[in-house]
Amino acid sequence: MNSRNFREYLPLKPTDFQVLLVLCEGPLHAYGISKAVEEQLKGRVRLEIGSLYRMMGRLTTIGLVEEVNGPKRHPQGSPAQRRRTYRITKLGRRVARAEAYRLQEVLEVAHDKELLTESGGL
């Protein structure tokens, strides 16, 4: 997976990007991630439990984050009741940085078109 060119991940979905940004500060469990994202976006986006875990599962599968201490399994195979902590991978960090640069370029264009000044705004 790591051999894949990180540019293939761009552009990131906005919420994926937000999660990566949160995880840049250090490993966190899913509830903490959702709270931090909601704070960053001032409550404009809410991650409900279903979406939250689907997203974390997907990010793990494509290798942008990893589980730090994955669920321990009982001998029978039923899941252990322990919570996962997620950490951003090296690839995840590179993708997040690339996304940030991409967004910066976009913003510069917007700035040149005077979309960000008061008169150009809505």
Add this chain to the structure above:
Amino acid sequence: MMRFRGLGLSLRLLRQLMRLYPRPFRQAYGWEMARVFRLRYRRAMLQDGFPSVARLWARTLLDLVKTAWAEHRVSCLDAANQDRQPVVRLPQEPRGDKLMTSIAADLKIAVRGLLKRPGFALGAVLTLALGIGANSAIFSLIHSIVLQPLPYPDPDRILMVYRTSEQGRNETFSFFDFEDWQRASRSFSHLAAFHETNGTLIAVGGSPVYLQGQAVSASLFPLLGVQPLLGRGFSPEEDREGGPRALVLSHALWKSRFGADPRIVGQVVEYQELQHTIVGVMPEGFYFPDPDARFWVTLQGNDLLKRAGIQKPGRGLTFVLVMGRLRPEAGLAAAQAELQSLNDAIEKEHSIRHREILLVPRLKAVVGDVSPLLWTLLASVGLVLLIACANVANLSLSRAASRQKEMALRNALGASRQRLVRQMLTESALLAAMGAVLAIAVAVGLLGWLASAGGELLPRYQEISLDRTVLLFTAAAAVFSSLLFGLAPALKSSHPRLQAALQAGGRSSGGASPRLQKSLVVCQVALALVLLSGAGLLVNSFIRLTSVPVGFRPDGLLTLWLSLSEERYPQPDSVLGFYEHLVDRLQGLPEVESASYSYSLPFSGNIFRQTIQAEGMPAQSEGGQWAGTVIVGPNHFETLGVPLLQGRDFDQRDRLESPPVAIINEAMARRYWPDQEALGKRFRRDGGVDGSLDTTRYFRGRPWISVIGVAADVSRTGFQDPPAPEFYVPHAQMPWPSAALVIRSRSEPLLLAEPLRRIIAQQDSRVALHGIDSMQQRMDRSVLPQRLRTQLWTLFALLASSLAVIGVYGVMAFGVSRRTQEIGVRMALGARQGRVLRLVLSQGMRLAALGALLGLLGALATNRALSGLLYEVSATDPLTYTLAAALLLGVAALACYLPARRASRVDPLIALRWE
């Protein structure tokens, strides 16, 4: 540790709901998800308690359904990519927890099953569509007319002020009462008065058009809380006597007559010969009091009192309607008490008869008596739906009987009973869903028909729509009916004693209880008879109503109204000249048999009323008997076809300066000269005056008026009302500027409309016509509400009866086909054809008769609700009930005869080899 109410329950519910996820996902994340939910739940409780929790639940649920769906799709794709399943798969019993998967499987089986029997599916879906569609249509009427609040802000606080006295309810007040209340009332933030006005409107450079509008007080628009789209409402100056004349346009008029000109405000138009400045345009969709009002002027600017010819108006002259908006802090009872005390003071001061003030919510006043009609209609279509459900249930029962082996087999292979019931309910739900989709089309069609049949007479007609609520209602009706018709067959055919069916070997006899089917048929017939007898009563009443003799020949008559302005025709001679010239020219047209004019038309209701005193009798006290005054032109009786029973018609002898004469109707002759010859008698105007006529020469000085003829009674207001005393006055003696033209045509009367317009425009281009109609249309319109409800009710009753009869047929046909073998044996043993026929027929008819009996009892109990709608028919009219029962039983007999005949023609040899 703090306890959080409802947390345990919520978590249990969540765990159940998480079964919607595919198992791997649930196993991986389920526990953690529940944990996060618990944390959020606590946070929500701490924030602001249950409202927050409710929001959390709503969001979680939505998300859960969405993500569960997405996960299933992903896992299906994965499965498809990983291992290819064998092409032919037996329908597997899915594991209980895979709810989604098993619903999908159930649906698949249901679709396959229905496709295998397209006849059954089609019949069931059509039946349901008719039943549900009729309900949706009627519900949409109720929803838009009765349940939906009026389209103004805070509409519940808008009240109509009515009064009641010994003479009954009255809705109008003197303008002075209104002014006093407006000054003194504290309970209302606004009080407004309004009154209908109509007349000719001429825009600069435009052609004259006769329009209806409302003269209102300036407080009306603020009261309703609606801002004009352009310009403004009325100012206080415009509301004062002698103030500037202002006019506000409705959106429709602005678009149609003024080309939606955005610079319209400030332009001047001529209304009733007076210059008005357009000060505003109301927004689209706004109407008050109904969509016929195309513009608004102020009551004062409209010079209403002067126009009515009343020099010294008093409190007794009541013509304005009063409406108020309650202050937020004021209550209904307090407001009523306040108005009552204000009113009492006025009564005392002016010594007026006592009146009770009554406050009625505006919505109720607008909807009026339509609401009970709609609810009874909903009840009738509810019955139709019940019958439809019974039919589909019967169809499914028959089907279930033939599917018993399949069910038994599946049961033997390990399908639980619950599983089988769910399977069959899925099928029902599928049928109902398809029925509901088609039902929308049925509802649209029905509403379309209603529109073409004169539905615009319904209040709030323009607001009727199939909106989200109606769709929800349709969905609910579908769910309800799928349970109703699906549950019994499902439980029946999944009964544990299924093994018996397997043991019965090849034959599929026995099974679903015929008793259940039979009782369903009995119920259907009973319900249908309730509706049919109701329809019979309404039809009977309608026929009686419209066959009341009207006193004239309505066919071939064209009628229209026109009005001359007093400014342009000030002299009686000029008015007379205009009409005489016009009638002369009209009679010159080849299609015209004869033409005349009069102040009032049959079925129009408008009439002047006078109290009169017959010669030789004492003067009547105030509030005595009225007689109507109808001003008529030459040839009036001949043109309308009213028989002149005695005396002569008006002619050249009856001039302006000659002594006043009159022709009276039979009712007046009976009232004033009972058992006497009325011809040659005299009468005169008594104390009471309908202001407008006071100043005419005819009545001035109260001369004695001679009766020169007696004419037959003519229905003035409608079929329903008994003829009132009336006398006809020659137009030559009382020239009146406005009149109705009546033209008897030799062909289709409406073809004359265009030549007529041309002739009138040639004579005076500033005269506007309105209300061009044939007399037949006018009469039809007067009974439109009765006709509409009779038609709707009959439609639903016929629908119900056909469904019930189809039900009878279905059960009998099914019974015969199941008993083919038995019948064959009987015939082989010597039973004759006739006997078999009688056997089957009598079985079916016993069911129908029982149903009819129950139906009659039910109808007698419920039709009393109709008695208010009936004209000269008792709600227990025996003939109607007999006919309805005979009709239904007759058709039911036919429905039994067809299967019975088939049974009697069974060939014993073939029957014994059956199956």
